[in-house]
Amino acid sequence: MPSKAGTTRLVIVESPAKAKTISGYLGPGYVVEASFGHVRDLPRNAADVPAKYKGEAWARLGVDVDNGFHALYVVSADRRQQISKLVKLAKEVDEIFLATDEDREGEAIAWHLVETLKPKVPVKRMVFHEITKPAIQAAVANPREIDRDLVDAQEARRILDRLYGYEVSPVLWKKVMPKLSAGRVQSVATRIVVERERQRMAFRTAEYWDILATLAVANAGEGPRAFNATLIALNGDRIATGKDFEPTTGRVRAGAGVVHLDEGGARGLAARLEGRPFTVTRVEEKPYRRRPYAPFITSTLQQEAARKLRLSSQQTMRTAQRLYENGYITYMRTDSVNLSETAISAARRQIVELYGERSVPPEPRRYTGKVKNAQEAHEAIRPAGDNFRTPGEVAKELSAEEFKLYELIWRRTIASQMTDAVGSSVSVRIRAVSTSQEEADFGATGKTITDPGFLRAYVESSDDENAEAEDAERRLPTLVKDQPLTADELAAQGHHTQPPSRYTEASLVKALEELGIGRPSTYASIMQTIQDRGYVTKRGQAMIPTFLAFAVIGLMERHYPRLIDYDFTATMENELDEIAGGDHAAVDFLTAFYFGSSNGAGDQDIARSGGLKKLVTENLSEIDARSVNSIPLFTDSDGREIVVRVGRYGPYLQRELPGGEQPAPAATGEGEESGPQGDRAPIPEGLAPDELTPEKVHELFLGGSGERKLGDDPATGEPIVLKSGRFGPYVSSGERKSSLLRSQTPDSLSLEEALRLLSLPRLVGVAPDGVEVFANNGRYGPYVKRGEEFRSLESEEQMFTVGLDEALALLAAPKTRGRRAAAPPLREMGVDPATEKPLVIKDGRFGPYVTDGEFNASLRRGQTPEALTLEEASEMLAEKRAKGPAPRKKAPAKKATATKKTAAASKSTAAKKTTTAKATAKKAPAKKAAPKKAAPKKATASPAEE
Numbered sequence: 001m002p003s004k005a006g007t008t009r010l011v012i013v014e015s016p017a018k019a020k021t022i023s024g025y026l027g028p029g030y031v032v033e034a035s036f037g038h039v040r041d042l043p044r045n046a047a048d049v050p051a052k053y054k055g056e057a058w059a060r061l062g063v064d065v066d067n068g069f070h071a072l073y074v075v076s077a078d079r080r081q082q083i084s085k086l087v088k089l090a091k092e093v094d095e096i097f098l099a100t101d102e103d104r105e106g107e108a109i110a111w112h113l114v115e116t117l118k119p120k121v122p123v124k125r126m127v128f129h130e131i132t133k134p135a136i137q138a139a140v141a142n143p144r145e146i147d148r149d150l151v152d153a154q155e156a157r158r159i160l161d162r163l164y165g166y167e168v169s170p171v172l173w174k175k176v177m178p179k180l181s182a183g184r185v186q187s188v189a190t191r192i193v194v195e196r197e198r199q200r201m202a203f204r205t206a207e208y209w210d211i212l213a214t215l216a217v218a219n220a221g222e223g224p225r226a227f228n229a230t231l232i233a234l235n236g237d238r239i240a241t242g243k244d245f246e247p248t249t250g251r252v253r254a255g256a257g258v259v260h261l262d263e264g265g266a267r268g269l270a271a272r273l274e275g276r277p278f279t280v281t282r283v284e285e286k287p288y289r290r291r292p293y294a295p296f297i298t299s300t301l302q303q304e305a306a307r308k309l310r311l312s313s314q315q316t317m318r319t320a321q322r323l324y325e326n327g328y329i330t331y332m333r334t335d336s337v338n339l340s341e342t343a344i345s346a347a348r349r350q351i352v353e354l355y356g357e358r359s360v361p362p363e364p365r366r367y368t369g370k371v372k373n374a375q376e377a378h379e380a381i382r383p384a385g386d387n388f389r390t391p392g393e394v395a396k397e398l399s400a401e402e403f404k405l406y407e408l409i410w411r412r413t414i415a416s417q418m419t420d421a422v423g424s425s426v427s428v429r430i431r432a433v434s435t436s437q438e439e440a441d442f443g444a445t446g447k448t449i450t451d452p453g454f455l456r457a458y459v460e461s462s463d464d465e466n467a468e469a470e471d472a473e474r475r476l477p478t479l480v481k482d483q484p485l486t487a488d489e490l491a492a493q494g495h496h497t498q499p500p501s502r503y504t505e506a507s508l509v510k511a512l513e514e515l516g517i518g519r520p521s522t523y524a525s526i527m528q529t530i531q532d533r534g535y536v537t538k539r540g541q542a543m544i545p546t547f548l549a550f551a552v553i554g555l556m557e558r559h560y561p562r563l564i565d566y567d568f569t570a571t572m573e574n575e576l577d578e579i580a581g582g583d584h585a586a587v588d589f590l591t592a593f594y595f596g597s598s599n600g601a602g603d604q605d606i607a608r609s610g611g612l613k614k615l616v617t618e619n620l621s622e623i624d625a626r627s628v629n630s631i632p633l634f635t636d637s638d639g640r641e642i643v644v645r646v647g648r649y650g651p652y653l654q655r656e657l658p659g660g661e662q663p664a665p666a667a668t669g670e671g672e673e674s675g676p677q678g679d680r681a682p683i684p685e686g687l688a689p690d691e692l693t694p695e696k697v698h699e700l701f702l703g704g705s706g707e708r709k710l711g712d713d714p715a716t717g718e719p720i721v722l723k724s725g726r727f728g729p730y731v732s733s734g735e736r737k738s739s740l741l742r743s744q745t746p747d748s749l750s751l752e753e754a755l756r757l758l759s760l761p762r763l764v765g766v767a768p769d770g771v772e773v774f775a776n777n778g779r780y781g782p783y784v785k786r787g788e789e790f791r792s793l794e795s796e797e798q799m800f801t802v803g804l805d806e807a808l809a810l811l812a813a814p815k816t817r818g819r820r821a822a823a824p825p826l827r828e829m830g831v832d833p834a835t836e837k838p839l840v841i842k843d844g845r846f847g848p849y850v851t852d853g854e855f856n857a858s859l860r861r862g863q864t865p866e867a868l869t870l871e872e873a874s875e876m877l878a879e880k881r882a883k884g885p886a887p888r889k890k891a892p893a894k895k896a897t898a899t900k901k902t903a904a905a906s907k908s909t910a911a912k913k914t915t916t917a918k919a920t921a922k923k924a925p926a927k928k929a930a931p932k933k934a935a936p937k938k939a940t941a942s943p944a945e946e
Contacts, residue, residue: 153580209266295380298520306506415458446476516570765804
């Protein structure tokens with residue numbers, strides 16, 4: 001769409017990739033440039049605060065809480081060069097279009113651009129939900145003003161999160177550990193994960209049995225001859241299943257009225273039913289109907305991408321961002337399930353083409369969102385354009401990851417406009433009477449799908465990997481009441497109740513969404529933040545809280561319960577929605593939250609307590625650091641309490657000393673002990689909290705500082721003991737010590753293996769020149785040594801097997817000296833679309849990085865050389881270019897060369913000083929230098945993003 005004759009327009013978007021796509025849809029007279037995301041933010045630390053505000057007491061917060069919560073914004077250091085470029089361009093054009101994303105964050109970026117650029121020409125806001133030529137041209141033709149209500153809502157959220165983070169985080173530094181952080185949403189998300197782990201720790205498994213019968217009909221006809229049925233009742237009482245047991249005791253729930261079969265009972269009953277007649281007592285058939293799923297919103301896309309593609313929330317959103325910016329899908333941050341009329345028509349046309357007219361319902365389907373506190377009503381996530389491109393049509397244009405995600409979105413969108421899946425379901429009851437006259441009832445269910453409808457295009461996955469797929473059929477023979485059956489097999493089956501499953505990123509996002517906490521734009525960052533902060537680790541897809549998270553959440557629950565209350569956090573989101581809708585004033589909301597002055601705004605419980613400021617300062621003295629950093633586990637058989645303590649070097653186990661004594665706390669940091677060791681044992685890295693069972697704890701104490709005797713050395717008679725030190729487990733016997741090898745674990749170490757370890761360093765032999773040759777294990781792995789010469793061995797086993805000739809041959813081989821030959825690149829990526837330079841990924845000292853030969857950009861957390869796309873690499877390097885080359889350090893000035901006379905004099909003086917020093921040293925013992933007191937470091941709270 002060409003601009004008016006002689007008119008030049010500057011269009012500002014967030015990313016270079018988006019700029020490139022949009023510029024292709026606009027005619028001459030348009031300059032499209034990127035802002036690289038947010039251009040201003042609150043200061044991250046004291047260095048960011050402008051000089052004129054340095055003396056202000058509120059500068060630490062970046063928010064003047066006493067003057068209407070005025071925010072101090074500073075241009076990010078890595079955006080200054082790009083801002084200078086935009087300022088220059090703004091002076092050369094006639095109009096400016098701000099084409100940032102259409103949500104609150106995008107609206108705020110547009111406002112910050114106006115405040116920063118201070119343009120003298122007209123500024124218009126241009127919004128669109130997909131990057132296609134018609135959508136971009138329509139956005140240019142129908143601009144609007146910046147929505148200040150949306151800006152106020154985003155600013156209120158940012159300030160709220162800053163106040164929360166900067167006021168609560170210091171409490172954690174003082175009472176738990178330095179450099180921790182608290183956040184309005186991250187703390188709640190962490191609490192959810194911790195509570196699930198507590199349930200798992202308290203869980204007690206139960207065993208229960210039933211009988212699986214393989215039954216057969218005499219004349220099956222067209223259907224199957226045999227089918228399976230499960231024992232469901234005995235003498236009219238229901239057989240106990242997993243839901244009938246108390247999770248914390250493993251006992252049958254009171255009043256359940258069920259028969260709890262054990263192994264003996266199940267096997268005995270099966271034997272008594274052998275050869276007995278089975279009869280159908282009831283057959284119920286019902287129609288089956290399943291409606292399609294709504295199109296994707298942000299949360300459901302993250303959930304399904306995690307289940308089907310094994311992508312993290314961050315990976316899903318990065319991939320979706322690329323698809324959006326390159327015009328393949330609509331905007332990916334949305335909580336609306338609506339489809340436009342254009343999209344519905346496109347989907348229905350494509351369904352007819354691919355699946356036939358019978359797959360399209362008479363009327364288009366409309367969906368209603370179930371998201372609590374839904375934000376701006378965007379469209380659902382769908383393929384872009386008025387005519388959807390099939391996955392086959394875009395396969396060659398996309399990376400493997402992009403293609404899989406596009407196909408997922410396309411299938412879900414198409415399926416949402418298809419007919420229901422229909423069929424029939426049948427429920428059958430069968431009875432047999434045992435030789436002891438026990439009435440045993442068995443049950444079986446079947447499902448037949450006569451028309452799969454939408455299931456031909458899409459089947460949703462489940463968080464339960466054992467769950468049956470919705471398109472799966474279970475076909476039964478045609479059965480009627482009183483029909484006789486025979487039992488081909490009767491097998492007693494044992495089951496164990498299972499603890500509640502750990503959260504995955506997908507199920508945690510779902511939980512947050514159901515609680516009304518967080519927003520589409522924040523889910524991915526929340527998942528990443530709680531992992532980056534050390535509160536949660538991942539084992540496969542499962543999210544496991546650390547003991548550090550237990551300590552932090554324990555403190556918050558005891559002393560600031562309202563700040564991590566689910567309803568309170570959801571209420572905050574609702575207040576922000578009201579600000580976005582123009583129904584609430586941001587200043588009133590922030591005042592009530594921070595100072596507690598209640599005028600109908602903010603949370604009343606916080607207001608009554610005097611607000612956040614008073615809450616965190618007055619309560620501080622009541623917090624007992626030692627108690628906060630102690631997580632009780634259980635009391636052992638000797639009556640000693642077993643606790644996990646969170647210390648500066650990590651968590652460890654501790655139990656009471658004999659007589660109930662405890663080591664006295666010392667001044668090494670609040671909550672952490674020094675002095676008497678007591679009975680302690682380190683907790684191995686990677687061990688989940690729910691895995692600290694009494695048996696495991698006992699094992700750790702045996703192999704930890706409580707020691708475990710492996711046996712006696714047959715050569716010396718001295719005991720060989722397994723111990724655990726600060727740097728890991730080791731074996732000790734007399735004066736000999738040896739660390740365990742990487743391939744060994746304390747719980748499986750045998751006496752024979754310990755003796756081998758204590759044989760190190762092993763004398764391999766004596767070289768011809770009389771120098772001894774040893775094999776040993778070192779910091780960098782196994783090696784052989786002769787005098788001062790070292791050579792590495794390929795494996796740990798070689799330390800015990802290498803012979804003298806082989807060792808001498810290794811030692812005779814020359815060392816690789818000087819610079820190594822340049823390693824080949826990890827991957828060649830192709831040509832940078834922005835600069836047309838070839839891009840490669842290399843392995844550097846600090847990990848892999850992408851380079852164009854002039855600029856380098858390290859791969860970010862979560863990125864891998866294999867998965868990095870050309871667009872991501874181009875954008876990373878564009879950001880580096882925007883910052884400009886790193887300033888070179890000045891070489892230190894060379895000292896003037898001393899004359900021979902001066903050098904000789906210096907040498908003489910040095911010799912005299914050395915002689916004097918030696919004499920002085922002989923006369924008097926050297927005084928011990930007083931330990932220097934380290935200056936206390938100021939802990940810096942990073943801006944808490946939710």
